[in-house]
Each structure stands twice: as structure tokens, then as C-alpha cells.
Amino acid sequence: MPDDDRIRPTEKELKARRNRSIAIALALAAFVIIVYLGSLMKLGPSLFDRAM
Amino acid sequence: MALVERKHVDGDVGRLSEATAGDFIALLKPRVMSLVVFTAFVGMVLAPATPNPLLAVIAILAIAVGAGAAGALNMWYDADIDAKMARTAGRPLPRGRVAPGEALGFGLFLSAFSVMTLGLMANWLAASLLAFTIFFYVVIYTMWLKRSTPQNIVIGGAAGALPPVIGWAAITGSVTLESLVLFLIIFLWTPPHFWALALFKTGDYARAGIPMMPNVAGEEHTKRQIFAYAVLVAASGVLPSVLGFAGMAYGAVAAVLGGGFVWYSWHVLRMDEGDRAMGPAKALFAYSLVYLFAIFAALLVDGMISRIGA
CATH class of the missing domain: 1.10.357.140 (UbiA prenyltransferase)
Incomplete structure (x- = not known):
């Protein structure tokens, strides 16, 4: 497909996409931290007390 | 869509x-x-x-x-x-x-x-x-x-x-009786809250084709329903005290707040049919929001005090 036939995102669309991407990254990071800390609280220190 | x-x-x-x-x-x-x-x-x-x-x-x-x-x-x-x-x-x-x-x-x-x-x-x-x-x-x-x-x-x-x-x-x-009483308070509060809104937003709901109570059964019927529910809301508000999982101070606050709910609903009931400004309905809608927040805030304070005292 020639380059000219492609839909070129506008500045506004690119800015909105960046805004969404940052929000998704922050939400995922928060989720990982929540699950990590929550697991520690739920299972306690025994979580790490395992035979190698 | x-x-x-x-x-x-x-x-x-x-x-x-x-x-x-x-x-x-x-x-x-x-x-x-x-x-x-x-x-x-x-x-x-x-x-x-x-x-x-x-x-x-x-x-x-x-x-x-x-x-x-x-x-x-x-x-x-x-x-x-x-x-x-x-x-x-x-x-x-x-x-x-x-x-x-x-x-x-x-x-x-x-x-x-x-x-x-x-x-x-x-x-x-x-x-x-x-x-x-x-x-x-x-x-x-x-x-x-x-x-x-x-x-x-x-x-x-x-x-x-x-x-x-x-x-x-x-x-x-x-899930216990106590938690179901909390459910009951919000459940009984919902109809008068939304019907007060529906009274002064009748045109909006009519345009959207949503069969809200004032659009289907008329304003007079809605006002009577609002008042009946307001009495039930006031009664349910004091139940935590009556059942013993909230103190007497909470009960007094809930009784006053419930009395306010009934009072505002009474004004809606007495509202003139030709009153298009719907002041009493707007006042009840605003008060209902304050009521729910206040009654749960009172329960929260009561619960906190009980925990500290225990």
C-alpha cells in the first residue's frame, strides 16, 4: 500500500494516544504493586519461606 | 445507540x-x-x-x-x-x-x-x-x-x-442482619431520591422515553409515593440503634435526619400542581443527598467510637 493511502494521525489523536498510554502504564504499575503487597499481607512472610 | x-x-x-x-x-x-x-x-x-x-x-x-x-x-x-x-x-x-x-x-x-x-x-x-x-x-x-x-x-x-x-x-x-439493614436504608432511600429528580426533569425523561413514575402515573401519585417512602426511610434510619449495633446518640441523629426527610417530602406532597419551578422537589433532591451522606457519616462515627471504646 502506498504511503499516501495511509491514514495519518492528527496531532490531537497522537496526543490523546500518548495520554491513554501513560494512564494504562500507571494503572498496570499500580495493579502490580497492589497484587504484590496484597499477596505479602495475605500470605505473610511464609511466602518467601520455601525450600530451594 | x-x-x-x-x-x-x-x-x-x-x-x-x-x-x-x-x-x-x-x-x-x-x-x-x-x-x-x-x-x-x-x-x-x-x-x-x-x-x-x-x-x-x-x-x-x-x-x-x-x-x-x-x-x-x-x-x-x-x-x-x-x-x-x-x-x-x-x-x-x-x-x-x-x-x-x-x-x-x-x-x-x-x-x-x-x-x-x-x-x-x-x-x-x-x-x-x-x-x-x-x-x-x-x-x-x-x-x-x-x-x-x-x-x-x-x-x-x-x-x-x-x-x-x-x-x-x-x-x-x-452477610448478616446488620449489613442487610445498611442495604435497606439505601434501598428505601433510592426511590424518593430519584423520583424527586424525575419530578423536575419530566421533560428530559419524556424525550428519552424512560417510563419514570411522574411520566407514567402522574405527579400526584409520585408525590404520595415519595412521602410513603420518606416515612420508611426515616424508620429504617433508626433501625441500627433499635437493633443494638449503633448507639443511642446515632439513633437521635438518625431520628432528626429522618424527620427532615419526611418534612421535605411533606412539602413535595403539598406542592401546588401548577408549580413549574418545583422548588420543594429540588429541595428534597438536594436534602436526600445530604441525608444519605450524613446518616452513613453518623454510623461511621458511631462505629469508630465503639471500636476505640472496645
């Missing part, structure tokens, strides 16, 4: 969305979410167990996100009628900021994640109640009752009344 879908089919194929994170947050109905968080938190504080604070915060977050997900699914389904009402025309879907598919995916994704998180971090009874709440709000209320019966918000109100029960269940792993 014809209006919204047409826009996306005709004009925006292949284009990137212009929706920002703020538009997606608006889909979660933050104001409703704040009430859900507050009532669920009160349910947790009143529950007869001491939770791990971090797990309690995670549970509150999961309940909040679950409620928000239900709001997003509600906006996805109701985009057509939201576009016709002044109160809701500014929502992300009617404005074309968010595509219907995006709202649907967002709502389903958050529903699944919130239920799973609550199940893993609290317990599966609380998670099941959250899943049921989302299902009830989206399928039973939004898809079925809202457009088919003037009793829509009476039955649908159960979804909004469940958060304190979920909060209680998240801490204790059980």
Missing part, C-alpha cells in the same frame, strides 16, 4: 481515538463511585472484625472499580437515551469522545479484574456479591427495567444498596 454508532461507522473508520484518560475516568461515574466507596467503607468499619488495613484498602479499591465498571457498561448501553437528556448529553459516548466498543471493552475488563481482585485479596463471597451487583445494575436495571417499568429504580436500587453489604462481607466473610 444508533446516533453514536453511525458517527463511528460513517466517519471515523481507521482513525485513532481522541479519547483521553479523563474520558475513560468519566465513564466510571466518579460521583456515584465516591458514594459507593463511602458506604462500603462504613460497612467495613461496622463489621465485627479488624481487617489488615492494606487489604481493606485493596478491597475498597476493587469495590470502587467494580462500581465504576458497571457505570461504564451502563453508559455503553444507554448512549442513545443519554444523548436525548440534558443531564447526560455531556457524557463521553453521546459526545463521541469514546466509541461504544471502547466503553464496552473497558467496562467488561474492569468488571472481571475488580471481581477477581476482591476474590483473591478478600474472599469469594464479597467477590460474588460484587459480580452480582454489576450484573444486576447492567442487565436487570439498565437493559431491562429502566426502559420498561416505572418501578425501575425501586428494584434497580438494590444494586446501589449493595456496597455496604460487600464491604461487610469483605471483612467478615458473611
